[in-house]
Amino acid sequence: MKKRFILLLAVLFLAAAAILAGCGAKDAGESPLIGNQLIEDFATKTIHGEAVTMTELFEGYDVIMLNVWGTFCGPCVQEMPHLGEIAREYADKKVLLVGVVSDISDASGVITADYLLQDALDIVETTGADYAHLLPCEGLMPLLYQVPALPTTVFLNAGGYQLGSAQVGALDKAGWTGLLDAILEQLKDEA
Numbered sequence: 001m002k003k004r005f006i007l008l009l010a011v012l013f014l015a016a017a018a019i020l021a022g023c024g025a026k027d028a029g030e031s032p033l034i035g036n037q038l039i040e041d042f043a044t045k046t047i048h049g050e051a052v053t054m055t056e057l058f059e060g061y062d063v064i065m066l067n068v069w070g071t072f073c074g075p076c077v078q079e080m081p082h083l084g085e086i087a088r089e090y091a092d093k094k095v096l097l098v099g100v101v102s103d104i105s106d107a108s109g110v111i112t113a114d115y116l117l118q119d120a121l122d123i124v125e126t127t128g129a130d131y132a133h134l135l136p137c138e139g140l141m142p143l144l145y146q147v148p149a150l151p152t153t154v155f156l157n158a159g160g161y162q163l164g165s166a167q168v169g170a171l172d173k174a175g176w177t178g179l180l181d182a183i184l185e186q187l188k189d190e191a
Contacts, residue, residue: 011035035162038146042139044109046132047101047120056145057132058158062094063183068144069152070103075170076151078125082173086180087131090161095180099133100140102150109135155183
């Protein structure tokens with residue numbers, strides 16, 4: 001099990017390095033802000049057991065802030081109160097915040113340990129991070145394999161294409177609002 005975990009981390013690191021180095025082609029004529037498609041339509045469940053698809057969840061939003069976190073990750077939990085505030089404050093700006101809890105299920109969405117699910121539910125309640133938190137699923141795995149560390153946040157459009165750069169590591173509220181405001185301003189300028 002430990003060898004599999006180390007191998008998975010190595011694959012994640014190499015994939016992230018390739019993405020961060022700019023590997024992969026953009027479609028001709030696209031905006032410099034819009035990058036590669038990181039995820040395609042997926043179907044999964046929230047930590048509350050609600051079935052969701054990417055299309056349903058992302059519809060009507062210009063920017064999706066996808067935050068990958070783990071129940072064991074102190075910096076992840078520390079930034080969640082800020083993320084909860086941002087989710088509420090930016091909803092009217094067509095920004096959707098979504099969490100992906102990386103350590104409570106396997107790639108098919110099967111809960112690996114009930115206590116981890118309970119930990120995630122407790123963390124969300126305690127921190128006020130009352131936005132959707134998803135279980136990993138096969139459709140999210142291409143993105144999750146690129147995550148070099150937790151927390152990692154990527155910004156997407158409703159089609160699953162990356163906007164700007166990924167943020168590896170936690171930020172405070174001012175840091176997050178600065179990034180979001182810059183992305184929103186760039187989208188506005190390119191419209």
